[in-house]
Amino acid sequence: MTLPVWRTEWLTALRRRRLLVLNTLIPLAFVAPIALSSAPAVHSAAVFTVLFALFGTFGSSIPLIRDGESGLLRRYVLTGVHPGGLLLERVFANAALDLMELAPAVLVIVVARGSSAGQLAMVVPAMVLGLVAANALGVLTAALAKSVAEGALFSAVSALLLLHWAGTFRTPVPGTWQATLEIWNPFRPLHESLLAAAGAGGLDLDLVLFTIPIGVTLAVLLLITAASRYTIGLGGR
Amino acid sequence: MGPNGSGKSTLLRLVSTELPSRPGSLELFGEAFGPSGRDFRRRRDLRKKVGIVHDTPVHVEDLTGMENGLLFAELYGLSRAEALAVFANLFTSLGLDDALDVPTREYSYGMKKKLLIAEALVHDPALLIMDEPALGLDPPSRAALLRILEERSAKGVCTLAATNEPALAQELATTVVLLHEGEVVAHGSPSELLAKVGSATRIEVHVASSPSGSPTPGDPTAASMTHADLTTSDPAFAGLPADIVSVRRLPGRIVAESRSGSDVLPQLVSAVLAAGLKIERVEIREPDLTDVFTLFTGQALGPARPTSSTGL
Numbered sequence: 089m090t091l092p093v094w095r096t097e098w099l100t101a102l103r104r105r106r107l108l109v110l111n112t113l114i115p116l117a118f119v120a121p122i123a124l125s126s127a128p129a130v131h132s133a134a135v136f137t138v139l140f141a142l143f144g145t146f147g148s149s150i151p152l153i154r155d156g157e158s159g160l161l162r163r164y165v166l167t168g169v170h171p172g173g174l175l176l177e178r179v180f181a182n183a184a185l186d187l188m189e190l191a192p193a194v195l196v197i198v199v200a201r202g203s204s205a206g207q208l209a210m211v212v213p214a215m216v217l218g219l220v221a222a223n224a225l226g227v228l229t230a231a232l233a234k235s236v237a238e239g240a241l242f243s244a245v246s247a248l249l250l251l252h253w254a255g256t257f258r259t260p261v262p263g264t265w266q267a268t269l270e271i272w273n274p275f276r277p278l279h280e281s282l283l284a285a286a287g288a289g290g291l292d293l294d295l296v297l298f299t300i301p302i303g304v305t306l307a308v309l310l311l312i313t314a315a316s317r318y319t320i321g322l323g324g325r
Numbered sequence: 326m327g328p329n330g331s332g333k334s335t336l337l338r339l340v341s342t343e344l345p346s347r348p349g350s351l352e353l354f355g356e357a358f359g360p361s362g363r364d365f366r367r368r369r370d371l372r373k374k375v376g377i378v379h380d381t382p383v384h385v386e387d388l389t390g391m392e393n394g395l396l397f398a399e400l401y402g403l404s405r406a407e408a409l410a411v412f413a414n415l416f417t418s419l420g421l422d423d424a425l426d427v428p429t430r431e432y433s434y435g436m437k438k439k440l441l442i443a444e445a446l447v448h449d450p451a452l453l454i455m456d457e458p459a460l461g462l463d464p465p466s467r468a469a470l471l472r473i474l475e476e477r478s479a480k481g482v483c484t485l486a487a488t489n490e491p492a493l494a495q496e497l498a499t500t501v502v503l504l505h506e507g508e509v510v511a512h513g514s515p516s517e518l519l520a521k522v523g524s525a526t527r528i529e530v531h532v533a534s535s536p537s538g539s540p541t542p543g544d545p546t547a548a549s550m551t552h553a554d555l556t557t558s559d560p561a562f563a564g565l566p567a568d569i570v571s572v573r574r575l576p577g578r579i580v581a582e583s584r585s586g587s588d589v590l591p592q593l594v595s596a597v598l599a600a601g602l603k604i605e606r607v608e609i610r611e612p613d614l615t616d617v618f619t620l621f622t623g624q625a626l627g628p629a630r631p632t633s634s635t636g637l
Contacts, residue, residue, distance in 0.1 A: 092399040100387045103428075159383040166341060167400035168372035 093164070093174055097181035111147075111189040115139060119193040123200035129288035130259075136197060136286065137256050137279040138248075140215065144186050144222025145229070145247040146240065148179065152230035153239040175227050182226075183219040190215070203285040210281045218278030221305070222247065254279050274305050326487075326494055326614055327504030328626055333487035334380065334456055336504070340485060341377050341454050342368045354451065373402060376450035380457045382437035386430035390421060390440050393429055394447065401448040408447055415443040418469045435461045442470060453477065455486040459493055471497060489626065491613035495519070503618050510621040515614065522616040525570050525582035526609060528593055532578060533603040555579070561600035565592055572596075575625050582612075 101108060118139055122132050155161045165171050194215065198208050225246055233239035251257065253266075254275035261267060270276050327333050338344045339351060345360040353371060358364050384393045391412070398408030416422050419439040429437060438461045445453060458474075459467050474484055474497055488494055494501050495515045502512040511518060555562040555572040562572050568585040572593070579597055583589050587609050597604055618626040 090399050090405070092396050096385055096388065096392075096396055099392065100385060103387045159379065159381060160385065162343065163377075163379070163383055163397070164400060166343060166372055166375075166377055167397060168369045168402075169400045170369065 091177055093169075093177035094181040097178060097185065101185050108189070112192055115143060115190055115193040116196065120196050120200075123197045123286075129201075129283060129286040132197075132201075132286040133279060133283035133288065134256050136193075136282045137218075137254075137275065138251055140186075140190060140218060140278065140282075141222045141247050141251055141275055142244065143190065144183065144219045145226040145243040147186060148182050148223035148226025149230040149233070149239045149243045150226075150236055152178065152227060153233055153236050156230070157236075179220060179223040179227055183216065183223045186219045186223070187215060190219075197282070197285055201285060201287045203287075207281070207285045211285050214277040214281035218275055221274030225250065251275050251279075272305055326489060326491070326501060326618065326626065328489075328618075328624070330506075331504040332507040333504055335507075337377075337454050337456050337485065337487055340452075341375055342371060373448070374451040376445035376448065376453045378438075378441050378445045378453070378455040378458055380460065382434070382441040384429040384432075384437060384440065387428055389426050389428055390416075390432070390436075391425040393440060394425075394444055397444040398447045403448055411447050411449075412443060415446055415473075418473060419443055420466055420469065435463055435466065438462060439466055442473075446473065451482065453482070453484040455484065457488055458486050459488070459490060491615050491626075494614055501614060503614070503621060505618070505622045505624070511617060518614060518617045519612060522612045522620050523570070523582065524612065525584050526586045527612055527616060528581045528583055528587065528590060529608040529610070530579040530581070530593065530597050531605045531608070532597065533605055559600065562596045565589070565596055569593065573619075575619065578625075580619075 119136060122135055125132075152161070161174075164174055194211060197203070198211065203211075226243055229242035229246055230239055233242050250273060253269065254273040255266070255270050256275065256279045335344065339346050340353070342351075342358060346358060348359040349357055351358045354374065356367060356371070358368065358371070385396065388396065394412050394416075395405060395408055398412070399405070403411075416425060419442060421436065421439050421443065424432065424436055429440065432440065442455075442458070445455075453474075459470060462470060471493075477484060478497070478499070484497075486493075486498075498515055500512060501515055501518055503510045503518075511521075555574060556565055556569065557563070565572065565581075566585075566589050568583055569589050569592075570582040570584060572579060572581045574580075579593075579602075581589070581593050583593075590607065590609070594604065594607070615626040618624070
């Protein structure tokens, strides 16, 4: 398996060195003052979660829209490659790149808030899942948008709605219908793990309980993405 | 062939399955294709057999020429080794060898077009679709492209190209389809089509439009051109020598067909001046496919390609 799109995404990112440095420094600049301050964990974790989720969503959506507008996606699709496979490669490549670029910021949180090894071990898979979900969401918003501006709007609105649904902006109340829905939300473990790492104590979620629904959620997101294949790169915009 | 907006690119996009077609309206390699959404797997299989050269070459700008080539070769399903073996010949033929390690962001339009051509040919497609294939190519690259297309044609491989270059179509095509406003107005081999317009030399007298830009009453260059022969309909052209077969008007020009080449030029120029028109330049050329288009539609296909030109 050669994964040419995965390789292209990495080569492109590594050659745009200025952008690579900016993508690493800017999240760090947002995270470091909050992590080093005495801000309550619940507020700090909300900021970190929003930042990481939007970083993944915007970073996936806008380049994809640009590639659609330039005709590059059309060229890809007309080689006979499966659009769903192409998008999957992009989602996972960009999620991996995001993880690399956000790693210094996560490290600062862990060190500044004195997180335990167990909490760090929880943050890493939660980041992976959250960034894959954010990138998949970005691909979806790109498929629906007709311009970069629309893509940015759709990305912001959909990511913030999902973050709200994940309980990022409110205190979870066990036993409510919102709490039942939350376990399906791919940003939930990201928020929970960052909450724990930011100093709110140990995780109260069973790993298995949230991993399975997340997997299903991601699968649904990506299936919907694949279903939009006739729009992306095929003259739909 | 056809003017801008005649449907050439749309036709190519339909054939390449980029646009959905009505059920039963597209048949390729013995298979019928319906609207997008159905036949998805067959469309993907078909796309593997097709090479496409769009009019605008698009690449991953941060990758080098070779990396772009390998990317698209792998998307077509070739291994890296297979792709490198094919590209070795293609890049040399097209004169790209020296630029393969340069990011395509630094390529000129012509270089990008050549790379696009190489990428479209790398998987030896059963059908090659090209939109304005020679546009932006320098003469050696153009010659190389023609040689490649001739070799493919000799092997019986089909190429479907949209062009406004009559010389290219006359040189390469086995069948030419003339499109106008989405309709086929004529089709046949270049020789069959050229036979319809005869062999008389074309003398095109380009004239200035009226100062207001709108045609004056009786202006023979009015945009609402007709097929009327001016030698019978306009007194200023009535006394021309018999060697002038016809004189017709097109927007911005008078076109005469002459059996005696440019010998009749003085009389024609006098007649145009007598009609009260200001001459900008004169072009003398042999008939080509643009004349066939004009014959069927009464409209110009594009700027003529003069064999000689006289400024007056």
